[in-house]
Amino acid sequence: MGKPRIVIMGAGLGGSIAAFEIKDAVGDRADVTVVSQGDVFHFVPSNPWVAVGWRTRDAIEVALPPVYRKRRIDFNGVGVRRVHPDQNRLELNDGSERSYDYLVIATGPELAFDEIPGLGPNAGHTQSICHVDHAEAANKAFERFTETLGPIVVGAVQGASCFGPAYEFAMILDTELRRRRLRDRAPMTFVTPEPYIGHLGLDGVGDTKSLLESEMRDRHIKWITNARVSSTEPGMMHVEEVAEDGSVKAKHDLPFAYSMMLPAFRGVEAVRGIEGLTNPRGFIVVDKQQRNPAFPNVFALGVCVAIAPTGPTPVPAGVPKTGFMIESMVSAVAANLRQLLEGATPTNEATWNAICLADFGDGGVAFVAQPQIPPRNINWSSSGKWVHLAKVGFEKYFIGKVRRGESEPFYEKLALEVMGVPKLKG
Numbered sequence: 001m002g003k004p005r006i007v008i009m010g011a012g013l014g015g016s017i018a019a020f021e022i023k024d025a026v027g028d029r030a031d032v033t034v035v036s037q038g039d040v041f042h043f044v045p046s047n048p049w050v051a052v053g054w055r056t057r058d059a060i061e062v063a064l065p066p067v068y069r070k071r072r073i074d075f076n077g078v079g080v081r082r083v084h085p086d087q088n089r090l091e092l093n094d095g096s097e098r099s100y101d102y103l104v105i106a107t108g109p110e111l112a113f114d115e116i117p118g119l120g121p122n123a124g125h126t127q128s129i130c131h132v133d134h135a136e137a138a139n140k141a142f143e144r145f146t147e148t149l150g151p152i153v154v155g156a157v158q159g160a161s162c163f164g165p166a167y168e169f170a171m172i173l174d175t176e177l178r179r180r181r182l183r184d185r186a187p188m189t190f191v192t193p194e195p196y197i198g199h200l201g202l203d204g205v206g207d208t209k210s211l212l213e214s215e216m217r218d219r220h221i222k223w224i225t226n227a228r229v230s231s232t233e234p235g236m237m238h239v240e241e242v243a244e245d246g247s248v249k250a251k252h253d254l255p256f257a258y259s260m261m262l263p264a265f266r267g268v269e270a271v272r273g274i275e276g277l278t279n280p281r282g283f284i285v286v287d288k289q290q291r292n293p294a295f296p297n298v299f300a301l302g303v304c305v306a307i308a309p310t311g312p313t314p315v316p317a318g319v320p321k322t323g324f325m326i327e328s329m330v331s332a333v334a335a336n337l338r339q340l341l342e343g344a345t346p347t348n349e350a351t352w353n354a355i356c357l358a359d360f361g362d363g364g365v366a367f368v369a370q371p372q373i374p375p376r377n378i379n380w381s382s383s384g385k386w387v388h389l390a391k392v393g394f395e396k397y398f399i400g401k402v403r404r405g406e407s408e409p410f411y412e413k414l415a416l417e418v419m420g421v422p423k424l425k426g
Helices: 013-029 044-051 064-070 132-148 164-179 208-218 323-341 385-404 410-419
Strands: 005-009 031-035 040-042 061-063 074-076 080-084 089-092 097-099 102-105 152-156 188-191 221-224 227-233 236-242 248-255 258-262 298-300 354-359 364-370 378-383
Touching: 005 013, 013 031, 013 102, 013 323, 013 385, 044 132, 044 164, 044 385, 061 064, 061 385, 064 074, 064 385, 102 323, 132 258, 152 164, 164 188, 164 208, 164 258, 164 354, 164 364, 208 221, 208 364, 208 378, 227 258, 298 323, 323 354, 354 385, 364 385
Parallel strands: 005 031, 005 102, 031 074, 102 298, 152 188, 152 258, 188 221
Antiparallel strands: 040 061, 080 089, 089 097, 227 236, 236 248, 354 364, 364 378
16 A cells, blocks of 8 residues: 555645645655646745835745755646545546545635726736736736826725735835836826725734824825725726615726736636535635635645635625635645544644735735634734835745745744744644
């Protein structure tokens, strides 16, 4: 009888680190395989910089096959067409199959541009920074925009669950346009389903409401909250402003010469509609140990995990899965797989704590939420130029960590212990 087979589905921010940490946790007691759509890792938090030309694509990517070979982790870059959890197998895009004893789903989301007419960079009229391909296209569109200028609309649509990058991109655009002495010819409006600026899908963290409102006033950025985008056409976005009772409070026709709008997310096609595995949006249902209740040999982590909103809002606004929160899920999954291989019952729970650096190009806002979902033990936020420098440092650190095939070097673990922000409960 061979070794147990652990297959990790996805190699993004969560999946790449999960492969390293799971391999460290299980050692030679199991074979670890990563199946991903493509063989290159991209550091997604740097996409806003790519979109304004502050980074190039090759500066934020890592070729994964040599990294995994060094770590003795099998790798397949053809992607998964369909998961068959009742048969413990994956159907791959090239027609082949891969069986598993334990599956870790870390795919990230599918981008639901098609849910709003005219949205998105492919069949629509707005830009995106969700993928490095989109960020490169957004940069080309931005350079064209600077030749003519005009109104800018930036934000997120209803059902979105990742608001930080929208705030980052609005501020970064402002910074870059001011550096070029073009900001006076580019009025900007921020559009968001959040009930207030700084909600972030988290009911705020610390003083994010005041910090972000002040930042936007200082930068002359207007905003519309409780916003529902009904459609987008060339140069025009149609937005409904919703009242607390759900009625339409006002309608806005927003002209734009440049727009970047984050879409809602849903689960990837390979898992959507599998009874017991996913919720209606296709996100993976998990328990406190990151296991799926219907298929307990299936774990999930990252953006693909189903998380209930923090509370009802007039316009749907989801909960973000921030980087540190994802890393805490990774640690829980790795520790629980180790327990299973030792014949024990999994007991490890992720803290879902959040540490976030929102860069504005010449400053930024940082926050710590412990846990991410309120009520919290730590609820802190701050702003300053140091945040931009910290974000640059973190980018270099994380990309270096992936290139080395490391999950959590000792100095990172020590720093987190000193800060009192653990990844696992207890």
